[in-house]
Amino acid sequence: xxxxxxxxxxxxxxxxxxxxxxxxxxxxxxxxxxxxxxxxxxxxxxxxxxxxxxxxxxxxxxxxxxxxxxxxxxxxxxxxxxxxxxxxxxxxxxxxxxxxxxxxxxxxxxxxxxxx
Numbered sequence: 001x002x003x004x005x006x007x008x009x010x011x012x013x014x015x016x017x018x019x020x021x022x023x024x025x026x027x028x029x030x031x032x033x034x035x036x037x038x039x040x041x042x043x044x045x046x047x048x049x050x051x052x053x054x055x056x057x058x059x060x061x062x063x064x065x066x067x068x069x070x071x072x073x074x075x076x077x078x079x080x081x082x083x084x085x086x087x088x089x090x091x092x093x094x095x096x097x098x099x100x101x102x103x104x105x106x107x108x109x110x111x112x113x114x115x116x
Contacts, residue, residue: 002026004097004107012091012114018084022097022107029078030055035101038071038082040093041109048093052101053080087114 008020022036029036038050051061053071061069070083080097092114099105 002099002105004099004105006095006097006107006110008095008110008112010111010113012087012112013116014088014114015086018082018087018091018112018114020082020095020097020110020112022080022082024078024080024097024099027099029053029073029080030075034099036073036080037098037101037103038080039096039098039103039106041096042090042093049101050082050084089114 003025005023006020012018032055034055035052037052039047040050041047049062050065051059051069051071053059053073059071068085072081073079084091092112094109094111096109097107
């Protein structure tokens with residue numbers, strides 16, 4: 001079955017770049033019409049959609065995060081990556097990768113804390 005697994009550092013210093021990887025198994029990230037999203041949930045707050053990479057490589061971002069966010073992929077490893085620049089403590093959250101723009105299948109999430 002299709003599985004998604006997020007990985008990356010749990011602690012990031014302020015002003016640095018947060019980088020996470022989502023490894024997809026059981027499906028190809030280049031399958032026609034597939035899309036893969038990053039979503040986060042800060043403590044005590046709701047879910048926030050960050051962006052998506054589509055099967056042919058196009059990317060789309062949340063307007064509020066677009067200036068700091070980059071999503072890329074490594075097709076040889078079947079992985080999706082998230083890079084968030086100039087992080088602040090407000091970027092502390094559980095970060096999820098999900099299948100599709102609306103996320104019909106999610107990874108287990110990974111906690112990232114921004115702190116010195």
